Amino acid sequence: MTALVHHFRYEFRTGLRDATLLLMNYLFPLGFYAMMGLVMVQINPGFKEAMIPAMVVLAAMASALLGLPGPLVESREAGIYRSYRINGVPAVSILLMPALTTGFHILIVSGIIALTANPLFGGVVPANWGSFALVTLLTVFSFAGLGCLIGVVAHDARAVVLLSQLIFLPSTLLGGMMMPLDILPQTVRPVSLLLPASHAMQAFHGFAYGLETVTNPLLSALALGASGLIALVLAIYLFNWDSRNDVRRGHPLMALLALAPYVVVIVAQL
Amino acid sequence: MADQAIQVKDFRKLYGDFVAVDGISFSVEIGEIFGLLGPNGAGKTSTLECLEGLREPTAGSLDVLGLDPSRDGRKLRNIVGVQLQTSGLPANMSVAEAMRFFCAYHGVAPRYDLLDRLGLAAKHDARYADLSTGLQRRLALALAVAHQPQVLFLDEPTAGLDVESRAELHALIQELQAQGTTIILATHDMAEAEKMADRVAILLRGRLVATGTPRELTATGEGFTKVSVRTEQSLLSSNGTMFPAVHQRSVMDDYTVYYSRDPGPTVSAILGYLSERNDKLIDLRVERPSLEERFLEITALGQTSATAPGQSGATAPLGAGTGKGGTA
Numbered sequence: 001m002t003a004l005v006h007h008f009r010y011e012f013r014t015g016l017r018d019a020t021l022l023l024m025n026y027l028f029p030l031g032f033y034a035m036m037g038l039v040m041v042q043i044n045p046g047f048k049e050a051m052i053p054a055m056v057v058l059a060a061m062a063s064a065l066l067g068l069p070g071p072l073v074e075s076r077e078a079g080i081y082r083s084y085r086i087n088g089v090p091a092v093s094i095l096l097m098p099a100l101t102t103g104f105h106i107l108i109v110s111g112i113i114a115l116t117a118n119p120l121f122g123g124v125v126p127a128n129w130g131s132f133a134l135v136t137l138l139t140v141f142s143f144a145g146l147g148c149l150i151g152v153v154a155h156d157a158r159a160v161v162l163l164s165q166l167i168f169l170p171s172t173l174l175g176g177m178m179m180p181l182d183i184l185p186q187t188v189r190p191v192s193l194l195l196p197a198s199h200a201m202q203a204f205h206g207f208a209y210g211l212e213t214v215t216n217p218l219l220s221a222l223a224l225g226a227s228g229l230i231a232l233v234l235a236i237y238l239f240n241w242d243s244r245n246d247v248r249r250g251h252p253l254m255a256l257l258a259l260a261p262y263v264v265v266i267v268a269q270l
Numbered sequence: 271m272a273d274q275a276i277q278v279k280d281f282r283k284l285y286g287d288f289v290a291v292d293g294i295s296f297s298v299e300i301g302e303i304f305g306l307l308g309p310n311g312a313g314k315t316s317t318l319e320c321l322e323g324l325r326e327p328t329a330g331s332l333d334v335l336g337l338d339p340s341r342d343g344r345k346l347r348n349i350v351g352v353q354l355q356t357s358g359l360p361a362n363m364s365v366a367e368a369m370r371f372f373c374a375y376h377g378v379a380p381r382y383d384l385l386d387r388l389g390l391a392a393k394h395d396a397r398y399a400d401l402s403t404g405l406q407r408r409l410a411l412a413l414a415v416a417h418q419p420q421v422l423f424l425d426e427p428t429a430g431l432d433v434e435s436r437a438e439l440h441a442l443i444q445e446l447q448a449q450g451t452t453i454i455l456a457t458h459d460m461a462e463a464e465k466m467a468d469r470v471a472i473l474l475r476g477r478l479v480a481t482g483t484p485r486e487l488t489a490t491g492e493g494f495t496k497v498s499v500r501t502e503q504s505l506l507s508s509n510g511t512m513f514p515a516v517h518q519r520s521v522m523d524d525y526t527v528y529y530s531r532d533p534g535p536t537v538s539a540i541l542g543y544l545s546e547r548n549d550k551l552i553d554l555r556v557e558r559p560s561l562e563e564r565f566l567e568i569t570a571l572g573q574t575s576a577t578a579p580g581q582s583g584a585t586a587p588l589g590a591g592t593g594k595g596g597t598a
Contacts (some may be wrong), residue, residue, distance in 0.1 A: 017362045083410075
């Protein structure tokens with residue numbers, strides 16, 4: 001237990017001490033939130049309704065997709081996991097502790113956004129704070145799982161950027177954060193529904209704001225949880241201690257299984 | 271078996287088609303410092319990493335304190351200490367943080383005294399990335415011994431260390447041995463192996479070509495013992511007298527140097543010769559061939575005569591063995 005406490009404390013501090021992680025955990029999401037609050041609300045007053053969930057999802061994506069996987073790959077390449085292994089640090093801790101602390105950073109930023117959006121920018125607060133908190137936790141869990149999985153399957157730092165952006169960029173455009181899902185063309189909608197951000201937004205709208213949704217919010221919430229769980233289990237299964245050691249369990253393409261719950265939702269919608 | 275800490279039998283390690291280690295066998299007794307020597311690519315690190323449980327052997331059996339490293343990795347972690355040749359710590363982790371972190375996973379109290387002893391007293395709050403290579407290696411060593419392991423694996427422990435740090439490290443290794451720790455020392459530094467190791471094994475192209483105590487190994491080679499003599503009248507340097515078992519003679523500064531196959535008779539004869547002629551002895555030095563010279567001799571022979579690993583055929587004999595020492 002003491003070991004886990006030390007590990008958690010170290011990883012949490014790293015999220016603040018490391019310049020890249022500080023940027024992804026706090027500066028980028030809060031800076032983007034401030035910009036959106038100052039500019040987007042003027043351009044599109046309707047954005048006030050989606051502001052809080054959209055910025056929470058963006059904070060989760062920034063921390064978990066752009067921040068979390070990089071150090072996992074760098075540590076493997078630098079032989080840090082070899083040091084961990086010979087000193088008895090289990091693979092589960094190596095993956096879960098950064099995921100957990102990243103989740104804490106996201107929750108802190110989410111709290112700041114949720115509490116300041118209304119007084120600062122007129123953002124609409126959730127109708128049901130309890131549901132908002134639950135969906136936030138599910139969103140954090142889902143993205144943290146994906147971030148871990150990307151860190152495990154990416155061969156090097158360049159692959160991390162590629163894989164992370166493969167989810168991050170489409171999510172910002174098609175994930176219902178900047179424009180509602182129901183105004184997207186029908187042909188684009190299945191692509192949008194492959195993205196966790198879309199389901200997070202649907203769950204926020206349905207449960208926390210009581211708004212009409214494109215998908216069943218319960219299905220979206222379940223898909224988020226299931227995807228996060230599958231991603232974490234796969235990350236632990238596919239984890240490789242050593243970049244010089246080619247022996248690994250399973251093929252990296254198994255990672256695509258983490259998207260299976262979203263495919264189920266798409267099929268259910270048809 | 272009971273007094274053996276490590277047993278390696280017919281161990282092979284392949285990376286694809288490349289044979290890194292080709293069927294070696296050796297054992298290490300409890301409390302022994304065992305040196306694993308060899309040029310780059312000889313298979314030292316592969317052997318160590320399989321013993322440490324970081325890699326799986328391709329064939330053969332490995333036993334560390336009764337445990338199979340590839341199956342009993344978790345049990346092994348708390349009874350062995352490892353200083354890897356290539357490893358790292360997170361750049362942002364401080365020295366004290368690293369000590370707390372790893373000791374917590376070993377279930378022991380942090381050993382800050384080790385940090386102080388290894389010259390890291392003023393560096394407790396320094397980030398790992400800000401330490402010099404030498405300090406990083408000292409930290410790795412402190413972490414390797416903090417949980418008082420029964421077996422300690424050291425892979426090139428003094429690489430990048432200054433003279434003072436090397437001496438401190440050697441003192442620490444000897445102290446650990448006195449406490450009963452078994453130490454496996456892989457090194458390029460022959461002087462270090464000769465000074466520290468009770469026994470050494472020389473690996474060449476994945477094969478074990480010689481094992482024994484440093485003294486045994488140096489005694490079995492073709493090297494000559496150097497007998498250097500300086501006298502008041504310098505009779506030896508002026509008249510070119512040769513003595514029994516002497517192969518070659520030279521004069522350096524005020525010394526006459528004899529290269530002898532058998533230093534006992536040579537020295538006796540020299541002393542008798544000087545006594546008869548009333549030439550007073552000022553200095554007499556007898557230097558056996560060093561382990562480094564013997565190592566170079568073995569590896570030179572091996573490079574020219576050993577069959578490439580992975581092919582059939584036996585390694586050519588490399589010097590005659592006597593007692594415990596000799597070819598393997």
